[in-house]
Amino acid sequence: MSQLPRSATKFTLQRTAAVRSRKVLVVESNPAMAEIEVLVLATAGHEVISAPTAEHALTLARRWNPDLVLLELDLPDLPGVHLCRQLRQRSPIPIIAVSLDGNPDTIGDAYAAGACDYIPKPLRSGELLDHIRVHLTAPQAA
Template sequence: MNQYPHPMSAVPNTPAPLGDDTSAPLGDGKLVVARVLVAEGNPATAEMVVLVLEHAGYQSMRTGTGRQVLAAAPQWHPDLVLLDLDLPDLPGPDVCRRLHQMVSAPILAVSTESDPEAAELAMACGASDYVRKPFRTMDLLSRIESRLAGSVLGG
């Protein structure tokens, strides 16, 4: 599923299991996997998301606060940021705005907020997409894949 590589995430070229399209070969014989930076305030949700992402073939890094994700993003060079808008230390829209200025990766905003204005605010702050919690695992993975495809194609 993860077919959109990032040059900073090269791993040795090893044969993939049949039907596994979670990595792509580079010209130098290495495989790369997309990197997803997860900023999730709820530790149980964060653990579940990281497990799902890694099972789907993504490389992931977990942060639990706005300050942590803002510090990690420019150094880790994610291909996508999965941003909980309900972080414990900083307002989610502010974190989204700052992330959007720091990295070129698409930002997938996530929140329990059901008000349509929350999604509009997230998009106005630089999010590429908005997913309401609770979400189905396959829906989340589909949105991630779609955003990664859009970023590779320049969208």
């Protein structure tokens, strides 16, 4: 079996390091859940900021320019689907919707509003990081 060239290994390591430093905006109204998500993402090497409401998320997104948004669909001030649509009009960044509601209509609405992925709650750390890694390494995220 042939060995990979050194440059291939080096490229992979550089690419992984670049992904770890990406900015993730967590939009989550439940403070305990937001704290867990921020901790998991920060431990994985991401720069993370959280917002408990749609209004706060829009302000942060304008000022901070995140590379990815993790968006709870059940927000206190505006449905997450509406926020998703507003974020999508502003930027092509990946938006991953999360929700306890497994209703296919809700999930379909999130995709129609511009979400690129959906993860059901409760979130599993490994699964969350895998989804984020996929979207941050996709061509549109480069």
